[in-house]
Amino acid sequence: MSTVSVQAPDGAPEVRRGDDVADLLLTLTEVAEGDVVVVTSKVVSKAEGRVRLGTREEALPGETARVVARRGSTTIARTHHGLTMAAAGIDASNIEAGTVVLLPEDPDASARRIRARILQRTGRNVGVVVTDTAGRAWREGQTDIAVGAAGLIVAEDFAGRVDGHGNELAVTAPAVADEIAGMAELAQGKLGGRPFAVVRGRADLVLPLYDDGPGARALVRAEGADMFGYGAREAVIRALRGDPEDHAPFGEPVSAGELIALLVAETNSSFEGTDDEVTVAIGDITDGRAISALAFAHGWQAFLPDPACRSSDVRLRPIRSSASEHQRHPLRSELA
Known part of the structure; x- marks a missing residue:
């Protein structure tokens, strides 16, 4: 026993x-x-x-590494420890009024x-x-x-x-x-x-x-190892924005084959690619925006060869290998 x-x-x-x-x-x-x-x-x-004077809302920015989700007055945040908790673990209970306790x-x-x-x-x-x-x-x-x-x-x-x-x-x-x-x-x-x-x-x-x-x-799971790095609504917004600083919670890039299969299922564009680059022929800016967001959510970044081009082939590359080029010709800035 x-x-x-x-x-x-x-x-x-x-x-x-x-x-x-x-x-x-x-x-x-x-x-x-x-x-x-x-x-x-x-x-x-x-x-x-x-222990700090003030409210949880006032203390939240300093304890937050990034916001995972917001619903009404509730903020789910990843702390500097890597913990994901409501209000970054800041507590206002069992403490003198007007003060909060940080982790x-x-x-x-x-x-x-x-x-x-x-x-x-x-x-x-x-x-x-x-x-x-x-x-x-x-x-x-x-x-x-x-x-x-x-x-x-x-x-x-x-x-x-x-x-x-x-x-x-x-x-x-x-x-x-x-x-x-x-x-x-x-x-x-x-x-x-x-x-x-x-x-x-x-x-x-x-x-x-x-x-x-x-x-x-x-x-604590590392950034990108958690399948739920953002809330459902926040994940859509982050993918549409396509900021490389937001990509880590989406996880490691999928393979080129997986990405192409996703694009085939979700768009009417044509594709060709290698392990390190996928080229997409798009017809208009709407297609480009959808492709950019879909790619970003799966660890890839989209680029236009010419920032002035509004209808052209789009190149997709794994974010880890294209960070420097992103600074020159990010598709996301063209679609903002």
Whole structure:
């Protein structure tokens, strides 16, 4: 039988700038070798002085690497950490009116400091997870996830293993740091005033002393590796604009063959091409605009040989190999 338990102690005081988070935890509960200590990012941020005067809207630009989507008053933003969260993770709850709490500048570093302090105080080796609340694509509601981690295997790799029926697992990789964060939140509660939790029973996930592991950053998909880099509406706008600075979230360029197949299916133009360039014969500027947007959304950039030409063959090239030429003759500027 396997048993995993979580306890979230009551009695946590209001955290102020300069407070020692590990000390606060250890005054409330004991930790054992192999435990996983879970701390909310809000507590870490308060201790690190990440509280600001103003509103979430006022703080949003400084915490945003790029906007993923906007719907009404809600902004989904990719933070400088690489996290994709509502309002870039800025929180205005459980804090004095007129102030907001930003995410820690480096949640993994915060987790490492807490782990080292617990070792110093107790002599015990624990893993640490710093958590925050996030929504999920395709799902209603929110759950806590790991935004920082230290001394912990953050994702198990089951690829290549065989299940009980003899089937080989291909891409199964449980994000155990997120699962621990969600489990801890069940005990902490949103309004319980319990920002700390101790998870016991998964010492197998705790790394050896002085090995902090890859941190929660390892769970963040790189730009272009996420199939949903923009919201549905925003993706259309970005493709029509065709700004090379916007291309990364669309992912790596498709092959010339894939691009031609898409163009054949969606337009009436004729095509020929190689691996590095596709030439499209267009009849008018409307065709050119559609082709440019379709190409951009699939990692290619469209060019006119002559900026003054309004009806001509269009050349399409993978964005990575045509960045310098884009500065001279971008089709997008002709179609603006």
